[in-house]
Amino acid sequence: MKFIRLKGNLEQRNLDNRLSYEPDIIEFYLSERDLGDQELIRDRIRQLHDRGVKPYLHHPPTYRGTYLDILSENPDARRFYHESCETLARICEEERAKCVVHAHYVHTASCGNVTRERTALLREEIRKIMAYSRDAFVWEDSTEGLFSYGCNPYLIEDLIEPLALPLTVDVSHTFIGYRGDNERLRDILERTAPYAQYYHLVDSMGLVHDSLQLGLGKIDWRMVKPLVLGKDFIFEITLSGDHSDCTPMVESARYFADIEAEERVAAK
Numbered sequence: 523m524k525f526i527r528l529k530g531n532l533e534q535r536n537l538d539n540r541l542s543y544e545p546d547i548i549e550f551y552l553s554e555r556d557l558g559d560q561e562l563i564r565d566r567i568r569q570l571h572d573r574g575v576k577p578y579l580h581h582p583p584t585y586r587g588t589y590l591d592i593l594s595e596n597p598d599a600r601r602f603y604h605e606s607c608e609t610l611a612r613i614c615e616e617e618r619a620k621c622v623v624h625a626h627y628v629h630t631a632s633c634g635n636v637t638r639e640r641t642a643l644l645r646e647e648i649r650k651i652m653a654y655s656r657d658a659f660v661w662e663d664s665t666e667g668l669f670s671y672g673c674n675p676y677l678i679e680d681l682i683e684p685l686a687l688p689l690t691v692d693v694s695h696t697f698i699g700y701r702g703d704n705e706r707l708r709d710i711l712e713r714t715a716p717y718a719q720y721y722h723l724v725d726s727m728g729l730v731h732d733s734l735q736l737g738l739g740k741i742d743w744r745m746v747k748p749l750v751l752g753k754d755f756i757f758e759i760t761l762s763g764d765h766s767d768c769t770p771m772v773e774s775a776r777y778f779a780d781i782e783a784e785e786r787v788a789a790k
Contacts, residue, residue, distance in 0.1 A: 700727020
């Protein structure tokens with residue numbers, strides 16, 4: 523099947539499940555604890571290279587149970603953010619991988635007081651992280667706050683463009699940020715195309731972070747497909763249980779492939 527591009531964790535059982543589908547890309551979702559075993563991270567990346575699978579990492583979202591924010595006033599959280607990015611930059615450069623990173627998550631300080639001045643402050647903090655590696659990181663948008671397309675009118679012109687910032691565009695995050703507006707989603711996909719290297723393809727009803735299988739939400743995937751083809755992406759769907767079974771991601775790949783097949787038939 524085409525477009526088998528999946529997400530998982532470092533557990534061998536989890537990885538074996540993904541590899542059984544012969545994927546093109548796997549993204550490893552890391553925890554704070556995972557950074558305590560850097561050799562395991564390297565081993566999993568090497569397993570992917572041995573199978574011809576392109577590896578991505580995802581920076582840990584939390585520190586001591588609290589979501590990360592690059593502008594956090596907690597000095598320990600700021601220290602962890604920088605040290606973990608420096609570590610992952612080194613791993614990515616040495617092991618030929620890339621790492622998805624969030625400037626902030628929801629319910630953090632960066633989700634309030636969205637101004638041009640704070641956007642500039644965020645830009646300079648991101649610049650510091652980019653000093654660890656220009657090529658390792660791809661920056662993912664949030665559903666709200668300073669790094670949300672729907673909430674911050676200054677994000678592209680005052681932050682992304684000046685830094686020529688490599689992006690991960692999460693289609694569902696953008697859709698939710700615009701309260702389910704497919705035309706606004708199209709506009710962002712077109713405007714960020716020069717900087718987007720990677721996409722998270724996830725469906726949504728456009729109201730909350732629901733992470734649905736493709737076809738179960740309101741995103742117009744026939745519109746999205748030609749705007750993301752030719753670049754890297756995964757199907758990042760919420761899984762049940764211990765997350766070892768990635769069937770909803772595989773079914774999303776099938777849905778995406780079927781759209782392409784339908785369009786080829788219609789073009790004849």
